[in-house]
Amino acid sequence: MLSLWTSTDTRFYRAYGLTISSQIALPELDELKPLDEVTQRQVSLHISWAKVDGPMPPDDQLRLTQFSDGQAYFAWHGIGRILVRDHATVEVDLLPETDPALLSFILLGPVMAAILHGRSQLVLHGSAVTVTPGKAALFIGDNSAGKSTLAGAFLRAGHDVLNDDVIAISGADTEHPVVRPGFPAMKLSRTAIEAFAPLPGTLLPAVPENAAKLRVRFAQQTQTACPLGHIFVLERGPGIIVTPLDPSARLSTLLRHSYMLKFGVEPLRGPDAARHFAQCANIANHVPVSILTVPDGLNNVMDVADYLVSSALFQATGAV
Amino acid sequence: MRYVVNPDAIDCPLGDGVAVLDPKNGVYFSLNATGALIWDAARHPVTVTDLSECLIKAFPKSDADFHADVSHVVSDLVEAGLFNALPHTPAKDG
Numbered sequence: 271m272l273s274l275w276t277s278t279d280t281r282f283y284r285a286y287g288l289t290i291s292s293q294i295a296l297p298e299l300d301e302l303k304p305l306d307e308v309t310q311r312q313v314s315l316h317i318s319w320a321k322v323d324g325p326m327p328p329d330d331q332l333r334l335t336q337f338s339d340g341q342a343y344f345a346w347h348g349i350g351r352i353l354v355r356d357h358a359t360v361e362v363d364l365l366p367e368t369d370p371a372l373l374s375f376i377l378l379g380p381v382m383a384a385i386l387h388g389r390s391q392l393v394l395h396g397s398a399v400t401v402t403p404g405k406a407a408l409f410i411g412d413n414s415a416g417k418s419t420l421a422g423a424f425l426r427a428g429h430d431v432l433n434d435d436v437i438a439i440s441g442a443d444t445e446h447p448v449v450r451p452g453f454p455a456m457k458l459s460r461t462a463i464e465a466f467a468p469l470p471g472t473l474l475p476a477v478p479e480n481a482a483k484l485r486v487r488f489a490q491q492t493q494t495a496c497p498l499g500h501i502f503v504l505e506r507g508p509g510i511i512v513t514p515l516d517p518s519a520r521l522s523t524l525l526r527h528s529y530m531l532k533f534g535v536e537p538l539r540g541p542d543a544a545r546h547f548a549q550c551a552n553i554a555n556h557v558p559v560s561i562l563t564v565p566d567g568l569n570n571v572m573d574v575a576d577y578l579v580s581s582a583l584f585q586a587t588g589a590v
Numbered sequence: 591m592r593y594v595v596n597p598d599a600i601d602c603p604l605g606d607g608v609a610v611l612d613p614k615n616g617v618y619f620s621l622n623a624t625g626a627l628i629w630d631a632a633r634h635p636v637t638v639t640d641l642s643e644c645l646i647k648a649f650p651k652s653d654a655d656f657h658a659d660v661s662h663v664v665s666d667l668v669e670a671g672l673f674n675a676l677p678h679t680p681a682k683d684g
Contacts, residue, residue, distance in 0.1 A: 517605035518620035525618075536616050543613035544600045551602035551609045 282313070285378070285453040286386060286438050287495070292317035294362060296374045297474055298455035298485060315385065317377065320361035322351040335380075335533040342384040344376070352381055357388035371477045378453065383436045383529040387542070392442035392549040393529040397421035397456070398432040398449045398496075402584045406449040406496040408437055409562075410527040411504035416564055416571065420504065422458045422486070423575040426466040430491045431456050436529060440495055442549035445556050448495035457483040465568035500558050500583055503527075507563030510570075510577050515561065520554035558583070592635040592676045593664055599672050601629065610672050617670045621663075624648075628663055635676055638664055 283290040283299035290299070291313045305313075326345050327334035336343040342354040349372055350364040360381060364370060387393045396410035397417045401424070409417040418434055425431050432449050434456035441447045455474070463469060463484060471488030502512075503523055515523060528546065530537040537546045560583075564574050578584070595601075601610045608626040611618040621629055624645065631644045641664070642656040649656075667673035 518607075518609075521604060521609055521620060538611060538616035538618060539613060543611065543616070547600055547609070547611045547613075547618065548602050551604050554604060554609075 283453075284493075286382065286391075286436075287440075287450050288314045288385075290315045290317065292377075293319055294370065294373050294377065296377065298374055298378055298487065299453045300490075315358060315360065317360040317362065320353075320363060322353045322361050322363035324351050324353070326351075333380075335384075335535070337384075337533075337535060340388075342381075342388070344381065344384075346376070349373075349376065352376065354381060354384060354388075357385045360385075369477065371475075375477070379435055380532065382452075384533070386436065386438045387530055390545065391450070392439040392447075392546070392553065394437040394439065394524070394527050395435065395529045395532060396437050396527060397434050398437050399424040400430040400432065400492065400496055401499065401578055404497055405499035405584055406432055407499060407578065407584075408449070408501045409504055410437075410501065410523070415504040415506070417504055418456060418458055418483075419462050419568070419571055420564065420574060421456060422462050422466055422469070423571045425456070425471075425486070425488060426469055426572070427575050427579070428470070429575075429579075430496075431488070432490075432492075432496060439498060439549075439553065443545075443552050447498045447553055447557060449498050450495045451490055451492060454490035455485050455487045458486055459483050462568060466572075498553075498557050500560065501553075502560055502562035502578075505561055505563050506566060509563065509565055510574055511561075511563040512581075512583070513561040513563075515559045517554045520557075520559040521551055523559055524550040524553055591678055592637050593632055593641075593668065593673045594635040594676060595629065595632050596672050596674050610667075612671045615671055617672070619667070619670060619672065624659075625663060628660060632673060637678070 280291050280293055282302040282305050283296055284302060285299050289312055294317055324343050324345055327347055332347055334345040340356045344352040349368055353361045383393050394410055396408055398406050398408045399421050401407045409420050411417055421431050421434060433452040438450045439447050440450050459482060469486055471486050474485040474487050476484055528537045596612060599610055599612050601608050604620055607622040608629055609620050627644060627648055628641050631641055638660050641660045645656040664673060668675050
C-alpha cells in the first residue's frame, strides 16, 4: 500500500501566487480545499510522478542542472531526476529507497526558483519580511550571514515572513516592485528556534532526523504582494551599522545574489540576460540597498529587528 | 580609428549614468554621467577626438584632459567587447 508521501492523489496548494496541483505532499504549503472543475483549469503549476530520463551528476557533484528552451532539468545523487516543462509542469522521478519527504525542500527551493525565473520574476537568494504594514525588507548575503535568523527574529516579533530562501520580486521592471508571498514556512537552526521560543507556529518533522535546521510552519498573515521598501546585504560586525550603497554598487550586489548563480548559471549570458540585467538595474534605481552590519549572537539579532522597525528607513517612501 | 557601440550590447539607465552589458560574454560596466555621454555619442561611429569635443561642449569650464580620459574609457570598452573598433575610412576627394 502506498504511504501518504507517495500517493498519486492530487492535492491543491498555493505558493508565490501560483495555484498548484501536486501528487507529492508539500507540508510547508497551505492546502486548498478540493477544487471544482472550473477552478482546476486555473491551476498554473502541475507536479506529478513520471519517468524522467537524463544524466546523473558527475561523481564529484551533488547536483546536475541543465536549462534549455523552456525546460529545466535537475538530477541529484541519492534523490532522483526532475524535469520542468514550460515553467508549468514538474515531473518527478524518485530513485528507489529515497525518502520522498526530501522532495519538498527541492521542489520549493531550486525547482521553484527556476520556475519563477522562467516566469519573468526577479529571483534572489535570501529572506523577506514585512517591516511596517505594506513595506517589505529583503535580507541577502553570503552563506551564514544570518538571513533566515534575522527573518526568524521578525517572525518572533509578530511580523510576516514573506519568503525564505527563494525571493520572488514581481514588477521588477516598474517603479513599484513588490515581493510576492511565497509560503508560510521557513528553515531555522535549532539554536535559533530555542532562542526565539515561543515562535508563532509549529515545527514540521526534521528531515532527515538529525537535520541542522528545522522547518517552522506559521500562519502567513498576508496573501497579497508587498511593496519592496529596502534591501539589506547582511554582514557580520561589531555593531548595527547601515551603510547605503550607490546605484552602481546596488546593481553589482543584486547581480551577485541572483538565485540563478546557485545553479552555476551565469545570468548575464544567454537569452534571459537582457531581462535579468534590466530588472536588476531598475531595482537599483528605485529601491534603496544598504549593507547592514549585524553583531554575532541571537539576542543581538532581536535588537537588529527592533532597530529596523523603529528606524527612519521605513518611514520614507520612494528611492533614496 | 572610429568606434561604435556593439549593437548586441544592452544598456539601462542607472542613477545619473548608464549600465551596459555584453550578453555574449556577460561583461558589464556601470558608467557615470560623463561615461553615459560617451556611450550615447558612440551610437554612431565616432573618433576619440569626436568624443572629446562632445565632452568639451558638455563641460566648457572644465580643465580636464578629456582626450586622455576618453582614450582610457574607450580602450576599456573595446577590451570588454562593448565598443567595436572600425578602421578609419578617409573621406573621398571631390
